[in-house]
Each structure stands twice: as C-alpha cells, then as structure tokens.
Amino acid sequence: MNRKSLVLSLSLTMLAVLGFVVHPALCSPPQEPAPGKVVWAGVRSSQYGIKPFPSPEGWLKAMTAMTGYFEGSSPCAVWLVGQMSKERRDMHLFFPGDGKQYPHIEFNAADIHEPYLAAFDKAGIKVFLQVESADADMGTLIDLVLGRYKHHPCVIGFGVDVEWNKVADKPGTGTEVDDATAQKWEARVKFHNPKYRMFLKHWDIKWMPMTYRGDIVFVDDSQIFKSLDEMVNEFTTGWAPAFYPNTVVFQIGYRSDKPWWETLNNPPKTIGDAIRKGVKQDLGIIWVDFSLRDVIPVE
Numbered sequence: 108m109n110r111k112s113l114v115l116s117l118s119l120t121m122l123a124v125l126g127f128v129v130h131p132a133l134c135s136p137p138q139e140p141a142p143g144k145v146v147w148a149g150v151r152s153s154q155y156g157i158k159p160f161p162s163p164e165g166w167l168k169a170m171t172a173m174t175g176y177f178e179g180s181s182p183c184a185v186w187l188v189g190q191m192s193k194e195r196r197d198m199h200l201f202f203p204g205d206g207k208q209y210p211h212i213e214f215n216a217a218d219i220h221e222p223y224l225a226a227f228d229k230a231g232i233k234v235f236l237q238v239e240s241a242d243a244d245m246g247t248l249i250d251l252v253l254g255r256y257k258h259h260p261c262v263i264g265f266g267v268d269v270e271w272n273k274v275a276d277k278p279g280t281g282t283e284v285d286d287a288t289a290q291k292w293e294a295r296v297k298f299h300n301p302k303y304r305m306f307l308k309h310w311d312i313k314w315m316p317m318t319y320r321g322d323i324v325f326v327d328d329s330q331i332f333k334s335l336d337e338m339v340n341e342f343t344t345g346w347a348p349a350f351y352p353n354t355v356v357f358q359i360g361y362r363s364d365k366p367w368w369e370t371l372n373n374p375p376k377t378i379g380d381a382i383r384k385g386v387k388q389d390l391g392i393i394w395v396d397f398s399l400r401d402v403i404p405v406e
Contacts, residue, residue: 147391163226237266343385
C-alpha cells in the first residue's frame with residue numbers, strides 16, 4: 108500500500124470509530140478514467156500518396172484489416188477528393204464541374220471517386236471527404252464536394268487539412284483557423300446534413316480554433332518522431348487533452364517514422380493500442396497511404 112492509500116485508510120477507520128457512516132465508494136482509491144475507444148480505424152487515401160492506386164477491393168481489404176486490430180471500431184477512410192496545384196494557389200477537384208467558374212478551383216474531366224464511394228456504400232465504410240484548399244474559398248469547396256457526393260451513405264463528413272489552407276501566404280504551415288471561421292465552416296457542412304461532422308487537421312494545436320469546439324473532429328498528422336514513446340507522449344499529453352471531450356484522430360505510418368515502427372510487431376495495432384491507452388475520449392487511428400503496402404497487402 109502506498110503512502111496516499113495508507114493515509115486514506117487510516118482516515119476512514121478513524122471516522123468509523125467516531126461513529127460516522129462511511130460510504131463504500133470512499134473505501135477505494137479513486138480510479139483512473141477508462142482509456143478511450145477507437146471508434147474509427149482505417150486509411151488515408153490520396154492520388155499522390157500510393158502508386159499504383161489500389162482498386163476498391165484493395166481499399167476495402169486495408170480498412171477491414173485495420174478494424175480487425177481494434178474491437179468495436181468502424182472502417183473509415185480519410186479520402187482526398189483533390190489536391191493543390193504546384194503553385195499552391197489552386198485546388199484541383201477530381202470530378203467534373205457544374206459549368207461555372209470559381210476562383211482557384213479546377214475540375215477534372217472525369218469523376219474518379221464514384222466507383223470507390225459506391226463500393227464503400229455497400230461495405231458500410233465511413234468516409235470523410237478531404238480537401239487541400241490552397242486559396243480556394245472553403246464554403247464553395249464544401250458546397251461543391253458535398254453537393255456532389257452527399258447521396259452516398261458512406262459519407263459522414265468533410266475534412267480540412269489546415270496545413271494547405273492559404274499555404275502560399277504561410278509556407279510550411281498554412282493559415283490558422285480562428286473560432287469564427289471554424290464555426291462558419293462547420294455550419295456550412297451541417298447545412299448539407301446535420302449529422303455530418305467536420306474535421307480540422309494539423310500537427311500544431313496553435314493552428315486550431317482557440318475555444319470553439321462544436322462537433323468538430325480534430326486530426327493530428329504529426330510525424331518525424333524518434334520513437335513510439337515520443338509519439339505517444341505528444342499525442343496523449345498534448346493533442347488529445349487540448350480538445351477533450353471532442354473526438355480526436357491520429358494519422359500514423361509516415362515514412363519519416365519507419366526506422367522505428369518497422370521494428371514493431373504489427374505496427375498499426377501496436378501504435379494504435381499505445382495511443383488509445385493514453386487518450387480519454389473517442390478516437391480514430393488512420394494509417395497513411397504513403398506506406399500502406401508496407402504493413403497491409405492491398406492486392
């Protein structure tokens with residue numbers, strides 16, 4: 108028995124001797140809150156992150172493997188619907204436009220997402236549609252993306268990688284999202300479906316809204332760690348408590364961290380379990396596409 112427990116025990120004994128009724132709950136030391144629950148487990152997908160690009164069946168195989176590591180989790184995809192131009196001013200969406208012109212937004216001749224989203228509908232996958240916005244107006248992007256794909260049951264929300272928000276003006280970090288902006292963007296997302304959730308992604312808490320939380324999911328994509336312990340410490344003592352009780356998501360599996368994670372037995376599960384044990388709210392574990400084939404066969 109440690110000193111704290113001994114003092115508590117002696118105090119309760121004295122109260123009992125003096126005739127006070129001691130509630131049974133006081134007889135045990137306070138318990139630590141239970142670890143968080145992994146509600147989503149899955150993968151990140153981008154056209155530039157993995158080549159050759161897997162088939163719908165390949166993505167389903169990867170997400171099924173990820174959910175198998177975390178009991179009770181739902182298969183999830185962070186699905187990039189486009190990417191920035193090389194000049195980092197324009198957002199290129201991989202689907203045809205509506206015939207109108209929008210500043211800093213380009214469209215594809217064909218829709219490359221439909222076969223995947225249709226397969227995800229049938230398989231019960233949860234999908235966040237993410238943009239790399241550059242200088243494009245976020246409200247317009249939300250309307251274009253959700254307006255086109257909200258008929259898919261798999262879609263559960265819209266994501267913003269803040270690192271690429273007006274990044275040409277703030278190279279390397281993107282432009283911070285203040286409270287008013289976050290609230291405005293979230294309202295625009297929920298206009299399309301009140302059940303939709305918006306996520307904001309960055310590696311630095313200072314780029315997130317200072318006080319506004321709403322129903323936002325906060326995604327940490329930090330990398331370049333020296334060890335698993337360093338990663339877990341940053342995620343569980345910095346990011347997760349900063350946004351408690353909102354759901355948090357962690358993108359893992361970056362190649363910069365491969366020197367240590369490739370030595371682990373089952374890297375996705377080992378890393379995910381270590382993070383989960385230190386997080387007190389619902390969370391998601393997402394393996395990035397850059398190294399997906401290193402840990403999960405998708406063919």
